[in-house]
Amino acid sequence: MAFARSRQALAIAGVLGLALGVAACGTGNDKKSGNASKPECAAYEKYQGHDGKKVTIYSSIRDIEADRLDQSWKQFEDCTGIDIDHEGSGEFEAQLGVRVDGGNAPDLAFIPQPGLLKRFVDSGKIKEVGADTKGLAEQNFSPDWLKYSTVNGKLYGVPLGSNVKSYVWYSPKTFKEKGWSVPTTWDELIALSDKIAASGTKPWCAGIESGDATGWPATDWIEDVLLRTQGVEVYDQWTTHGIPFNDPKVADAVDKAGTILKNEKYMNGGFGGVKSIATTSFQEAGTPITTGKCAMHRQASFYANQWPQGTKVAEDGDVFAFYFPAVDPAKGKPVLGAGEFVSAFADRPEVQAVQTYLASGEYVNSRAKIGDWLSANKKLDINNVPNPVDKLSVQILQDPKTEFRFDGSDLMPAAVGAGTFWKGMVDWINGKDTTTVLNGIEGSWK
């Protein structure tokens, strides 16, 4: 009986399997064919030999910017015959883990958080960067950048795009009209803020609401101020948990940021009081500058895309950005920024070819020409960068005096950097005191 029963079960399984098998018999793929012989393809000589292969890329880049990505490697695809299949998702950080754990990892991922990258390295999922790519990366990027994707002396990712976060956006037009000048030190910044506040305008505006990433703009504030008050060494200790999160030096920096962020006299131009920072979306946080309700907004270079249509972004235009001034110019010129790293979950030759290509000067210049993008890649020709803020950023990044530091919240374990730190900053803006907030974050860092 039991035998008969299992036979029937098999039969059913057979029917099911057949049906699903039918379902699985789809149509074949159209394959692209390489055009290696064309003259413009000469530059792609070393990537040849993978005609008809497909490489999948997963990232958090969507919509227009995703279209620009596709455009940027179009010629590479045409010449080599490699089909690059890019997919961008707003759920990237969470979904990458699901896909990798589920055995369905993409070939390449653009990971914006070194902390996340390290997690996948630790679990043995990310492949070490191949020798060719590594050589190219070492030529094209400063060690400052490569150390973020290096674990135990081995390179696991190549930097791609970058941004500069140490900017204060302002309106050159308004500044000129009112006779304000761009501050170059922290004290000048505060003096200017007081002056503007006395004139009846709130000098600053800010917003940290950003969907499920709410809080991140405030963490950038803290990091930027810490870099300025304590210098890069303390910053590095802090991001690696060499000093506790609630170290007095950090608390000091948080309080210093608070003299602007939590100052009712300064905040929040165009939106209300300090607490409105928590519910103002970061995308619209700077817009009161265009209406004169706010004078300054500290935000990264990519904020250039957030201005209302028709706003001219230029040194003599409606809005522009100045470098967030140093507290003590003797402590150097620290720059906070971020970017993404190209990491490979597969080591097939065509995947390595694409990874190498993305580290090359040809690629970054091809991408930069399309607009609204920059990279710390040394091969990037500043003349290929159309946007004035991006130009300024490239100058800053390529300036040998610049001490670049990666966004700290991206370096910390995600539970802190994308969890308690964000949430803690929300609470802090919402009225909790510095000590309680920092103690809470420290307690969550295990």
Add this chain to the structure above:
Amino acid sequence: MEFDFAAEQPKFLMLMYGLIAFVAVVGGLLLLLDVVPAWFSRRREERLVAAVASGAPLPRRRKPREGLIALFFLLPTLLFLVIGLVVPAIRTTLLSFMDKDSSHWVGLANYTWMFSEDSIVRVLINSLVWVLLVPLVASAFGLIYAVLVDKARFEAVAKSLIFLPMAISFVGAAIIWKFVYAYRGDGDQIGLLNQIVVSLGGEPKQWLLESPLNTLLLIVIMIWIQAGFAMVVLSAAIKAIPADIVEAARLDGVSPWQMFWQITMPSIRPALIVVVVTLSIATLKVFDIVRTATNGNYDTSVIANEMYNQAFRYGEPGQGSALAVFLFVLVIPIVIYQIRNLRQQREG
């Protein structure tokens, strides 16, 4: 710009394969179920005949066959459930006793973490508030509304309006309500709620920041969505009350109030149970609303949201799993109630 229809063909082909698979599986199963019992009964008859001929004792029958048939009826469901839910549930339970790399056993560490961390305890409390309020208010509202519009001329329209939010995704609903709760410190309000407050002479508020009010405001969103479900089910139940019972009561001079408590309520009790049970479980798992509206900030997080963050965003699958297991535990009372219900039903 031209829409390339040819490129879409493989999808339709795939859809067709899917439908063929559907017909094949379901039809095949039913066919099999018709053929197999027939074969069995033929064999039993043969054995019966043989037994009678040889004078041996008659073979026993009936019981195992029923079980076998049931097995086939249940087979697809059980297969899918085992793969899609049972295995994951077991895996989740195991993970909840492991560290964040899922490589070492840590005993109850994740559970002690859950109950010792203030923010997580807060999450648990919030979830309790949700699961107490949503089913209660949504069912009550649905019931009142169903009674109010019963047999009204505009009933179909009125019901559609209440049901409308069900057609909107949770994410969409949360966006809609974020608009309602929006706050502007300077200038015009763009949120309806603050506009009303302002026009009544009050100060605009940042609704989503004010704990514990904000949790209630999020609960409103869930009620807004689910009341339609409650209303439709309960309205249907009210309409199913036999007319003669209602008539008899009316003849006895029963007041509408008494009518409601003595006739309507007992008659729709089973429907009410379905509504409350369904809503309770849906509420326990609520995720998108909180995530879209506040992402759990300002003390509004609930278990499912925290679980997702821990497991997928923070890389703490152990802690996330422990929260999921706590969800399983929370549903036990509902399961026990369901068992009692089932017993009563079998007896009645």
Add this chain to the structure above:
Amino acid sequence: MTTATPTVGAGVQATAKPSRAARVRKRLNSRTATLVSIALALLWTVPTFGLFISSFRPEDQIKTTGWWTFFSDPQFTLENYQEVLFSTGSSGQLASYFINSLAITIPSVLFPIAFASLAAYALAWINFKGRDWVYIAIFAMQIVPLQMALVPLLKFFSTGVTIAGIQVLPAWDLVDEQKFAQVWFAHTCFALPFAVYLLHNFISQLPGELMESARVDGATHPKIFRTIVLPLITPALAAIGIFQFLWVWNDLLVALIFAGGGDETAPLTVRLAELAGTRGNEWQRLTAGAFVSIVVPLIVFLSLQRFFVRGLLAGSVKG
């Protein structure tokens, strides 16, 4: 107006003639009821309505003034819809995603309903040992959060099943539109507990005599299921069909994982989420996007509403 909204059954007037006072009171009652219900319906619709108005307003207007100012200062634009419906680029056209949504939804509704009705019948009308426990177990499965099922299920698809080093089931290895099969599978898993629960409620309350007499006549279970039960439960199937339809149509998470994000397989919801832009700066598009995605569920609901009401009606009331 009040005469046209009778609150009593037609038979009542013939049997008892209520007193004048009672009639007045009833009329008042029904009038209050009407007012209250209209007020509630309006209250329920206002948020959606506000979004609807917003979807026709220019971006800067949405961000600076409330939607009600539309009535005093109407600024009308179709740009939001234009962008949502016709914005092209590498990400493809909305029509593509629309077709994907349909291709995902239809089988994802059919499979669980068919399997659940079979299972519900067995649990309700076939006598076998432990059936109550099986039912309770399936019922309790409703609580498993689908988020926790994502990784194991994805593993099942992409690496197959291996027990003690032996490959029991192979990986599915699907590409492009074949990935629909994964989505159907996943949605079927997640839908079954609720569908079995509701259908069991319904089927178990069908009159027992019906089954008994059929059994006595020698009908087998499959035959009873096909000829007696199925026709009786079509309304319930329609009802569950709508729920499942709404759920699948509005789902984002399952599609993201099992279908991927390209225009070969991703449904409308994935595309709409994308429309908000990499940094969510284009959120005014969401207003129009929300209405584009609501249209189909609304049509389905309105056209099946009749079935729906009948379906749940019988399911929830003891027969």
